[in-house]
Amino acid sequence: MFTYFPRWLKWLESWRSRAIAMYLGILLAIGLAVSLGVFAFMHVAVPNTLTITSGPEGSSFNRNAEKYKKILARDGVTLKILLSDGSTENLKRLTSPLNAVDVGFVLGGEVKETKVNALMSLGSVNYQPLLIFYHGKVRHFLSEFQGAKLDIGAPGSGTRTLSLELLKANGIEPTGESSFIEVDAKDPEKDLKDNSVDAIFLMGDSTSSETLRRLLRTPEIHLFDVSQADAYIRRIGYLSKLVLPKGSLDFGKNLPSEDLNLIAPTVELIARDNLHPALSDLLLEAAREVHSGPGLFRKRGEFPVPLEHEFRLSPDAARYYASGKSFLYRTFPFWLASLIARALAVLVPLALLVIPGVKIAPAIYRWRVESRIHRWYKVLLDLERDVFASKTPQRRVELLRQLDDIEASVNRIVVPASFGDMFYGLRGHVDFVRTRLKAEQVPLSGEETA
Template sequence: MTRTPSPPPSMPTPPPRHGRRVHARFVSISWHDFAVLVLPIIALCVLAIGLMVYWVDPAPPKHITMSVGPRDSTFWPYAEQYKRILARDGVTLNLETSDGSVQNLQRLADPKQHVELGFAQGGVSDGIATKSLVSLGSMFYAPVVVFYRGANLTELGQLAGMRIAIGREGSGTRSLALSLLKANGIEPGGSTQLLPLDGEDAVQELIQGRIDAAILNGDSASRNNMLRLQRMPGVALMDFSQADAYTRRFYYLAELDLPPGVLDLGQNLPPQTIHLISPTVELIARSNLHPALSDLLISAAQEIHGRSNVLQRAGEFPSPIAHDVFPISDDAQRYYKSGKSFLYRSLPFWLASLADRLLVVVVPLIVVLIPGLRIVPGLYAWRVKSRIYRWYGSLISIERAAMSEATPEEREELLHRLDTIEDAVNRMKMPLAYADAFYVLREHIGFVRSRLTGAPTQPVAQD
């Protein structure tokens, strides 16, 4: 009986290498990845807010100081009106007396002086550093009025050799009078006596005949003083025959006409049109004046100086025309063109100021924040998947090595590298939303392992 030979014993199947288990940590969201992406956007927004706060003006101050002039000057009643109007919006305007326009400018130009505003008539800024000063506009006329004793005089040069009151030391009247007389060849130290008399003193001296002429300007050229001298026998008001020439030689002067009867209709004073020359008084401020205060001051100026009087028509002032060296500020130009903004027309001053500054900060923040938040989901997905995809380069390298004629030692080394990759993958903290990509990677690791060990391969799911 023939015996059927038994089959040769088969080689035992080796147990799976290391018996590896999946122990990945799945989470609902990777806060680390989320923080890495969101924190830079938050930092960018904080930086944007910081820059806006740095560039945007802070809240307007509640207290400002104005250098005005003597208490008996025309400047002072105007300044008190500003004070009352600003108080309605919670701003306190402190008023300081001064000698006049020259001292006002000196205080404004001096950074050590705590003064933000001042009246200054044109033509008195010589010798003063005015680069840090701006104008909020021309507010009213300050006419040059010359009363004299004698025959018909129409030119300042005809006053040569006389006794002339030109204003007190430090006053705008004196500074302007010296400039005009110098243009006519009359200077201190000559045969003409230039006396430091102003206002009531100059009027009294002229009435008493102790001086021959008085150059009145601004406060001195009040309607009462002009009427008083017009009615005085032997005293006449100079009609500037060269008024047009003065306005061309002196950029800060304007020609101003007094029509017949404007001072007194009943007595028809003056009896004929008188041609005068006049600087304008400007409201001068430091260039760092808060924009909200600039708007508030010009609004007050329209209320105070917008009415008609013997020297101006209604609506002629305030005017955005600079008659001296001071440029009109950017904020003033904006206000004269478009007036108050919607917020300041609709809300109380302080609430409008707060809303205005918040808008300047919030709008750029929204512009930065919305696009930043829109790209976060895409960046988050890319960051999470990149942790998975970065292993595929190593897997491809191991698979290519497995397809070559590798020695057992080389295959063992490749398996060790594959174990390292699998351990690293299993330790990853993976959001549940990306579990499919995680398990596809594990299948690919198993596929490469089978190529190394020669075990049958299973179809790998496609990602």
């Protein structure tokens, strides 16, 4: 073989082979991605079952969960409802990996030392005002309940959690002079009339308007006016101040007879952070349908609302509050939107891989074909320089023989017709070097006399 096929050319050929192998590896990776995408498409779908932890039977939490269930059923999603003792138990279930719970109602103030990194809020859905009914003389401050018998709700309820915090802030502890009842009042009016208790702490959303009217009509029973409400909401960040307007329960009898200040945590719809975005949208649609109407303690359209207290707001919920349901779920039925979303989840990443690959493939192919031709120009240049440096006829004869070998190798190159101009250009340059070599050739001894 001729000597003008140097080592660097062999190395370059090897490097190009490695580059081609690398490109084939990329194509193989894309093929694997396609396979995984198809597998994901066939086996992963939006869940059609959710589990919610609600509250005691008959409570507002449980009633709202039942409404959610009917609304979600329209889109083919089954909502399983788990009864609980209340907000505290709901939070325990949501934070425990042993409980298969997706979402639940949690009152503000429940977190305390609980780790809630894996939970997120879909927003606040209602106020839950604390109503304190008591008998006897009018009291202006919670500290005046020192030494009284207090029904503050059953253990595990949000009522009890909030009541304990407020009473503690006023120096009233379970181990002090006051006695705390451990069960929920079945008939608060009777308990107060019979002096079984001095005061009953109730959550407004769980207490019917009729019960409120009866209690306010009863002589010597009062609804506590939280005159220090502004101070409470500044010290306890998850509380809000509400006003029960004069006459709002009974216009004719003017119940209550004056505006009453109340304090209230908000009820948040809390979910685990792996909740599917489509289900997040469905839950918020249900929440809007259930909670957006007017009520005794809320205005029309006030809830749901993206208030952040102790839980971070879900990114999907933030997007929903900003722009509503996503285009797919706003345009198509849930099942079809889910199918399209799954297809896009596979096809979009795949397109991001394949499109650049398709664009670069012709360039790599062109580079590969051109490299078969261009590499010979270096050989021709080196040989041509040697022609001018050679002084002996024998050396020039050897160079001419090597040029014949180069030409034979060039003629064996296989290129597409679209690269014919480059190929014939190379052959023309080989002939050009041969012409220059023959022009410089000196007759050998013995040929001079011929």
